[in-house]
Amino acid sequence: MGLPTAPGAGVRPRIALAACLLLAAPAAALGQSTHLIVVSGLSGEPRYAAAFHEWATMLIEAAQARWGLPSANIVYLAEKVERDPARISGRATREAVESSFKTVAAKSAADDAVFIVLIGHGASRDGIASFNLPGPDLSAEDFARSLEAFATQRLVFVNTASASGEFIKALSGPNRTIITATKSGFERNETLFANYFVEAFAADGADVDKDQRVSALEAFNYARREVARVYETDGRLLTEHALLDDNGDGEGSLEPDATSADGALARRTFLAAPAGELIEAIAADPELAALYAEKSKLEERVITLRQMKDGMDPEVYERELEALLVELALKTRAIREREGSGR
């Protein structure tokens, strides 16, 4: 007896599967672009400088190579440009950061997604939380003012620094996902969050719903759990508790998911280029479009059924689940055949 499918074999281009969610998303989202601004702050020590740069470049490379972001959509500001002039757009000074925000805001469309990722050290003194930069730092309030430039874009702001928790209150708002590595300004130890947040996009393992993309929510959960695992393995007490806020209430969640207070927006926000070819294919083939729509509905029905699980007889639940999943699998097969890439 042999297995017909080896791991990874027969997987169609990730972009095709992504269409399921694209169909379910608002029409405006289909053509959206994604922008990435990475700010690597003041390092203090050579080992931090090396680590910050490594994580920043890993993220940028993943955004380009794995997730199709054009280099024109990426800005990388770092402590020293000379470390990697080919990649680093400029020195990460207060002025440069604010200026980059304005530039990206100006060139992005109203419904584009903008990821801003801060990698470095943070501080919180006298109630003022800030991110350390060469020269004057930027406080959470400074960032709040700068982010006003992104009035309509879907924003993901990630502060991976220590003592970053206070950023949530300052930056929370509609259409924004704010992620911090710590839950307050009192968690001042060096954080591990950046490493694993970047890894979520750069390596396998974060795409938990298997839609061939990594959402902001998936990346957050991946980083949160891997950080906890490292602390547990090392026998240390967890000194960084990451938060995510995406409902605009200024209160971060430690364990967000799509059905709780926070997580719904982050689940639908991806560090990925739009699926242009697929959109065109769907537009040209109404039957294919119908199949995708039916598939999408089936997935929603699975999610709905799952939410009812606790109140159902286990046998009935399993029977209904299996029926739905089989139907869904057959639908996927039909889509593949229609696209001419069936196995």
Added chain:
Amino acid sequence: MRSRRGVTVGVVVAILLAAANSWGQSRLAGAYDALRSGRYDEAIRAFRAQTQGGAGAESIQAVRGLVRALSEVGRYGEAEEAARERIRSDSSELSNTLGEVLVFRGRREEAARLFERAIAGGASDSLVARLNLAVLRFGSGAVSEALAEFDRFIDVYNRNRERLSAQELTAVGTAVRYLGVENPQLFKDALRAYDAAIAADPSDLRPRVLLGELFLEKYNSADAVSAFSDVLAINPDHPGALLGQARRARFDGQPEALSLATRALEINPSLVQARVFLAELRLELEDYPEAAAEAGRALEINPSSLEALSVLAAAHRLQGDQRGFEEARREVFAINPRYADFYTRLSDLSARTRLYAEAADHARRAVELDPRSWRGYALLGINELRLGAIEEGRNHLEQAFEGDPYDVWTKNTLDLLDTFDEYDEVKTERFVLFVDRKESDLISLYMGGLAEEAYDRLAQLYDYEPSAPIRVEVYRSHADFSVRTFGLVGVGALGVSFGPVVAMDAPSARGPGEFNWGSTLWHEIAHSFHLGLTQGRVPRWFSEGLAVFEERRARPGWGDDVTPGFLTAYLQGRLLPVANLNDGFARPSYPEQLGYSYYEASLVCEFIERKAGGVALAEMLRGYRAGLSTDAVFRRVLKTDVEAFGNEFFDYLETRFRAPLAAMRPDRQLEHGQRPSRAQLEGWAKEGDDFYAVLMLARALLEEGELEAAVTHLERAKSLFPEYAGPASPYELLAHAHQRMGAPERAAAELEALTAINERNYAANLELAELRESQGDVARAAAALDRAVYIYPYDMALHERLADLYSRLGDEAAEIRERRAVLALDPVDRPEALYELVRAYYQSGDWVAARRTVLQALEEAPGFERAQDLLLEIRERGR
């Protein structure tokens, strides 16, 4: 004039009298100072001189001092004589003093009459006499009457607090301490009264000793040691403080308990409590005849000592002498029909000798006899827990805690029990695995199978099956394991077997490489067999040795290994003869002796197996079950006495380790922290028979990059001591050298040899697996990773690698186990892990599990295309 002269004379006389009085007081103070400092002979001489001065207050004080000094060094006869000589029929002043001496000698009724006389006569120490009388009554079973008397001390204290002397405050403290049995809050008042006594007379050492005893009674070793140390700083020969420190050392598991008690007896050979304590230590060492003899010596001094009679009863009982036991018991209850401590002492001593069921029975009788025996409830609860009766144990501990909330053991254990709802119970055929929910899925994957394998193997070896299920409790926190085992944190062991219950550290309780949890489990299950088969009568040395030997029989590399330290200890004559091996477990005399005793005992078992076959080991267990002593067991099974066997064993040891013994050079041991010079090393290594020198020179060469020369010396070191695979062993260093020299095959061979001896080297197994995989040797790579799992099972990547290796080997069951292990480690990408498990089930033809699992994967990620494909195929194949 006359009158004037008279006045003048009167003044002179008064001045002279005052001077004489002052001089006398000064001499008395000097005598007391000598007594306090432990200059007993000097004190006795000084007091005697003072007693000649008539019947004044100073003279009475001097007699009291003399009696106390004589009593403190155990010269009770002389003390009695001194008191009797000075006691007057028209005064009650020395009645209490004489009564106290008589109590030491067990003449309770006479003593009671003297205390009554002191009270009736309003002697200056009548309050102390009241306490002494109440204590006597309490000890005779007139508990209510005694407690009523103790209760009056509270009023005395409240009314006269400011006027009470140190001695009276001490009496108040002791009275209140007795009352603690009814109201545990009063223990605090006892402490307060003792503190007040110390403040009233800082030179009086007695309240300090009592304070230390009270702390120790409440399991507070730290404060107890401070109290006893305070006394010994003033009087290093204070027998009571020495005994207190001995008890404290026993409580803390420190070896000096015996020497401290012996020292106390050197000062006061008639200190009954010290003799009782020594008898208990002998019982713990399983030297029952000597324990009985020691208890006998205590009874010669005080024939009505309830403590001594109780220990004597225990010694008889543990020797199987039921008649002797009954006789001692009758004597105890003739003195005090309500003496529940008889049973609590028996319970405690039974538990210390691993007779947990008996311990529970005795504790049950204690609480039947005295429903306020909180110690009885605590012992009952603790031992029920050890036998697996969790709910009963909890209930009895709750009762104990209600009566005595200061019992730290009970409190800690109840706190631990409160966490039990965070554990899962996983049942296998003959085991219940009790594991923290956070890791029960992972641990039970391996532990269940291993436990069952151990059961089958040991049942076959011993032709015996203990009652099932055996409960295996696995603690993520070493502190929790420690509390479960001994009620307190700080126990150094990895596991313990109570017979029906095994408790052990989870692998997560320690860092990777600190221990092999698989061999630890095997070891403890072996103990469960030994305890069950012998009904708890197996001596500790034999059970420990056999359990280590069973580890070695279970898997290559498992179990303790020989070390240079062990061999050096042998050469230095620091290993114990077989006949005394138990001492190495119960009272190790140097820090490494416990570890050496484990290994030595395992070698004894190995030697027995080689000499008389494996069946002899099982026969020896049966001999112990029959109640035979170690010597009798050796005679019956091995046809030799234990002394002769011990000599033969050392011959065996010398033969078995001839080469490495010759390569140990204890004569070249340097002071701690000193390192030999390079020239010294080269000189010694040149001679070729110094393992350390050759190894250290090889290390130096390795660090200098002189790889070929290093390899030559490492090979030499290996040939000198091929069984050494500990830290920085020749195998480990050779593997590194060969890696650096580009010879991975040779490096792998060295690591293979290392891991076949050393059960804990996690890194070596990982490195070996990588080498073997790169060499295409999938089976050996998998074997290395499999060994690593029993050292540290929490590395998800390891399980993923191992699953892939088993997949390549076509070992479907093992692959499924590893895929399940990955899932148990809660991967972020759970659908992917589930998918891999589905594939493994699918491969093995288990359609049902495959279907169930693929539904789980898709439930979490409905759009997971590879899983969708598998779902359709499983349905098609499974039809």
